[in-house]
Every structure is written in C-alpha cells, then in structure tokens.
Amino acid sequence: MTSVIADAHILMSMTYASRANPDVSAKDFHEILKQAQINNAANGITGxxxxxxxxxLQTVEGPRAQINRLLYSLIADQRHHDLQIIETRELNHRAWAEWSMNYASPTEKNTAIYLKYSTTVDFNPYLLSAASAHDLMNALSDQQD
Ligand SMILES: Cc1cc2nc3c(=O)[nH]c(=O)nc-3n(C[C@H](O)[C@H](O)[C@H](O)COP(=O)(O)O)c2cc1C
Structure with missing residues (x-):
C-alpha cells in the first residue's frame, strides 16, 4: 500500500492504440466516453x-497508481482488443488539465490532420511513432478549441 500512496505524487501519461470490437457502435463510443469522463473526474485522470x-488512440495522464489501475481495466474491457502501448512517460505537468477526457472523431475538417501524421492513407495508430502520436493528439485537440 505504501507504494500506491507514494505513486499518487508522480504524474505520468500513457498513450495506447487499440481496435474496437466489430459490434461496437457510435452509441457504444458515446457510452465509453461518458464513462471515461465520469470515472476520470473522480480519479484525477485527464486526457x-x-x-x-x-x-x-488514447492518451491518459494522472497519478501513476491510477493510470496503472486504468490499464488493467482497459485490457479487460471487451469493447476493444489488441491494446498496444505506444508511450509512457513521467510528466512535469498535464497537457489536458481541463479535460476529464477530450475527444475527436473524424470530420471533414480534421482529415488532413490524421493524414499529416500517418504513413498510410488510412489512419492506423499502430504505425505511429510516440512523437507522431503526441503531435497528432495535440493537433486534434487544438482544432476542437
Ligand atoms: C477505448 C476505451 C477507452 C476508455 N477510457 C477510459 C478512461 O479514460 N477512463 C476510465 O475510467 N475508463 C475508460 N474506459 C472504460 C474502462 O475500460 C472500464 O470499463 C471502466 O474504467 C470500468 O469502470 P467502472 O468501474 O465504473 O465499471 C475506456 C474503455 C475503452 C474501450
């Protein structure tokens, strides 16, 4: 338990890619987002x-113990599979402090952003470097504002 308390003082981020299971609909996506926003607000997680x-493609940031706990839930979540971690790192400060979970889905306006950081015409986050994933998330987030 001591280590869990100590971990609460260390801020980290984790970025991963995964694939939705075939039966996941737009309605399921909104449920995932709502659940993430409610839980994250309670757990000090942003992203x-x-x-x-x-x-x-998701980046979560928060206390290390909470991020690790979320990782176990995410791996067990039947709504997606093949979770691959792209990057974990310690943070001095959060990038998405104002968002329990910001999100972007594809629109006409952001098509070029997905393409800018992709090596292929179709968006495939498994092929992104950590730096490209980071830049892509920032660019998508900036466009939301
Ligand atoms: C793509 C994806 C992203 C998710 N993101 C989060 C998240 O940011 N925070 C969170 O608490 N749960 C997230 N979840 C849901 C978790 O996998 C898990 O179902 C949830 O944390 C369990 O919450 P509960 O204890 O309230 O049932 C996500 C699920 C998926 C499929």
Missing amino acids: MLTFNKDYF
Whole structure:
C-alpha cells in the first residue's frame, strides 16, 4: 500500500492504440466516453481520445497508481482488443488539465490532420511513432478549441 500512496505524487501519461470490437457502435463510443469522463473526474485522470474507423488512440495522464489501475481495466474491457502501448512517460505537468477526457472523431475538417501524421492513407495508430502520436493528439485537440 505504501507504494500506491507514494505513486499518487508522480504524474505520468500513457498513450495506447487499440481496435474496437466489430459490434461496437457510435452509441457504444458515446457510452465509453461518458464513462471515461465520469470515472476520470473522480480519479484525477485527464486526457484525449480519438476514434477513427475502428481504431482507438488514447492518451491518459494522472497519478501513476491510477493510470496503472486504468490499464488493467482497459485490457479487460471487451469493447476493444489488441491494446498496444505506444508511450509512457513521467510528466512535469498535464497537457489536458481541463479535460476529464477530450475527444475527436473524424470530420471533414480534421482529415488532413490524421493524414499529416500517418504513413498510410488510412489512419492506423499502430504505425505511429510516440512523437507522431503526441503531435497528432495535440493537433486534434487544438482544432476542437
Ligand atoms: C477505448 C476505451 C477507452 C476508455 N477510457 C477510459 C478512461 O479514460 N477512463 C476510465 O475510467 N475508463 C475508460 N474506459 C472504460 C474502462 O475500460 C472500464 O470499463 C471502466 O474504467 C470500468 O469502470 P467502472 O468501474 O465504473 O465499471 C475506456 C474503455 C475503452 C474501450
């Protein structure tokens, strides 16, 4: 338990890609987002989520113990599969402090942003470097404002 308390003082971020299971609908996506926003507000987690075709790309940031707990839930979540961590790092400060979970889905306006950071015409987050994933999330988030 001691280590869990100590971890609460260390801020980290984790970025991962995953694939939605075939039966996940737009309604399910909104439920995931709502659940993330409610839980994260209670757990001191902030971040950014994007859903494009059947791919998820998410960055979560918060106390290390909470991020690790969320990772276990995410891996067990039947709504997606093949979770691959793209990056974890310690943070000095949060990038999405104002968002329990910001999100972007594909629109006509942001198509070029997805393409800018992709090596392929179709968005595929498994092919992103950590730096590109980070820049893509920032660019999508900036466009929301
Ligand atoms: C793509 C995706 C992103 C998710 N993001 C979050 C999140 O940011 N925070 C969270 O608490 N749960 C998130 N979830 C849901 C968790 O996997 C899990 O179902 C939830 O944390 C369990 O919450 P509960 O204890 O309230 O049932 C996400 C699920 C998916 C499929």
